[in-house]
Amino acid sequence: MxxxxxxxxxxxxxxxxxxxxxxxxxxxxxxxxxxxxxxxxxxxxxxxxxxxxxxxxxxxxxxxxxxxxxxxxxxxxxxxxxxxxxxxxxxxxxxxxxxxxxxxxxxxxxxxxxxxxxxxxxxxxxxxxxxxxxxxxxxxxxxxxxxTREQFLSIVSHDLKNPLAAISISARLIRKSISKGETGGLLEHLGRIQHSADAMSRIISDLLDVERMAQGKLTLDLAKVDLRVLLQECGELFAPLVSQQAFSMEIDAGAEPLFADLDHDRILQVLSNLIGNSLKFTPNGGAIKLSARKRETHVEVSVTDNGPGISAEAQARIFERFSQLNVAGHQGLGLGLFIAKWIVAAHKGRIWVTSTPGNGCTFSFTLPLSF
Missing domain, CATH: 1.10.287 (Helix Hairpins)
Incomplete structure (x- = not known):
């Protein structure tokens, strides 16, 4: 590509x-x-x-x-x-x-x-x-x-090799277990293969999205959606991972419907990226809050965590392509927030982050209300 x-x-x-x-x-x-x-x-x-x-x-x-x-x-x-x-x-x-x-x-x-x-x-x-x-x-x-591109290619190679290695190892273990007539660990190995395949799929999807964006071919499928329902869907989607890492997740969207004209899958992609980052960078046992508030002409959606926060220098470049936080053990393509920014902008909204190092951070974005 x-x-x-x-x-x-x-x-x-x-x-x-x-x-x-x-x-x-x-x-x-x-x-x-x-x-x-x-x-x-x-x-x-x-x-x-x-x-x-x-x-x-x-x-x-x-x-x-x-x-x-x-x-x-x-x-x-x-x-x-x-x-x-x-x-x-x-x-x-x-x-x-x-x-x-x-x-x-x-x-x-x-x-x-x-x-x-x-x-x-x-x-x-x-x-x-x-x-x-x-x-x-x-x-x-x-x-x-x-x-940056050289670094990017290095990261892509690294991020694709890891799940490929996991798939290869799991496949060999399954083959070995079957040859010995042992079936005890098969589900665990298959789960690892599924997880690795999903990771590779996300990487490839991000790369394809960036290429489509560059060529102006990434389009939106707009529909009238209640953001309260979408936040609830996100909560259910991440519930197993939240539970596994002993996180708490709170959803605060009020009692009234919050309808907006949006592409359901793309906004779900934005929220998944923000929640995934919170889970990735916040130590186990942290807290995440999803909220949505009606403003005059738009809805403001926020994802807040109590993690380590983000420095002012990093905040200035975090939405750039290939930008990554220098956190030990956490390396990625640096495309998620870049894509999220494009998706929000395509909805005629904006996205930003507020954070104080040591006191967590809040990612917020706006979407026009549906009247």
Whole structure:
């Protein structure tokens, strides 16, 4: 089964893409006015240079005309020769002025390009730092995700090998007992096989659920259900295990019906996960309370235990995929609460945990009331 991209990874990638898009948009937006100011300043400088050159040209023409009149009045040289000499001198001066004008204008244009480049670099440096930060976050998260997947595969292998080993051992013992004509321990061995097969089935179901969720193929079969009846069903389902571990279980759902439009099996799955966690992490002899309360527009369902509780750090990530509590002897896929959160969200509800280490914890979720 393919391990699909997580929601958080997609969110980080979308954040980076958005940052890159915003970088381009902001660059265009922020540079428009500064560029216009630089261009206007350049235009004024070029206009001033050309005006000055035009003024020099005009003064030179006036001086040249005066020279022509003076030479014509005093020189013995033919007038045509005088005009040719003065025209050549005028062209040389004009060429010099035009060269100086071009050099000055080129210098101003070069300054304009340098100023624009400086503006772009200053802005892009700021925007790129932000985008680089997002890219770094994405890379770190992806690297962490790869490590998590390696851990996940290790846990899957471990969790599947254990029940498989139990099935294999029990099967060999049954075969040995039958070959010897002994039937005393058969029911015990068969019970162990059944328990192990159920465990493997839960693991595979969780993996399939996560894959369906990633592909948007996990659907709900909604019906009007009384949550009081559903809680009672949960109590009966876990009664043998509760009794075996010397737990006490209390159900408090009030006297009035609490109807909600929900997928019976999926909400039973959520409750089973929460109750199973309480039984798993609370020492034998603990207490579990199932409760349901009607609010204005929804029902609030809670599972409370008096176990060791959950730290604030763990509470912040407990609903993430592959998240696990570091409790000795208790290792799992870290998918149960992730799936529970998705199921509750699909019902347009929310799920959360409140806990103080050493004083147990309460998992609560909401479901819209059926009117």
């Amino acid at each position: 393919a391990l699909t991209e997580t929601t958080s990874t997609r969110a980080l990638r979308e954040k980076t893409d958005k940052s890159l898009e915003e970088e381009r948009d902001k660059t265009d937006e922020y540079l428009t006015q500064p560029f216009q100011e630089v261009e206007d300043n350049t235009h004024e400088k070029v206009h001033s240079i050309r005006h000055a050159v035009d003024q020099v040209k005009e003064n030179q023409r006036e001086a040249l005309d005066d020279d022509k009149e003076r030479v014509r009045a005093t020189a013995d040289t033919p007038l045509s020769q005088v005009d040719d000499e003065l025209l050549a001198e005028e062209r040389e001066r004009l060429d010099t002025l035009q060269a100086a004008e071009r050099e000055a204008v080129d210098r101003v244009r070069a300054e304009e390009r340098a100023q624009k480049e400086s503006l772009v670099n200053a802005l892009l440096d700021h925007e790129r730092r932000q985008t680089d930060s997002h890219l770094l976050d994405e890379r770190i998260h992806v690297d962490r995700e790869l490590i």
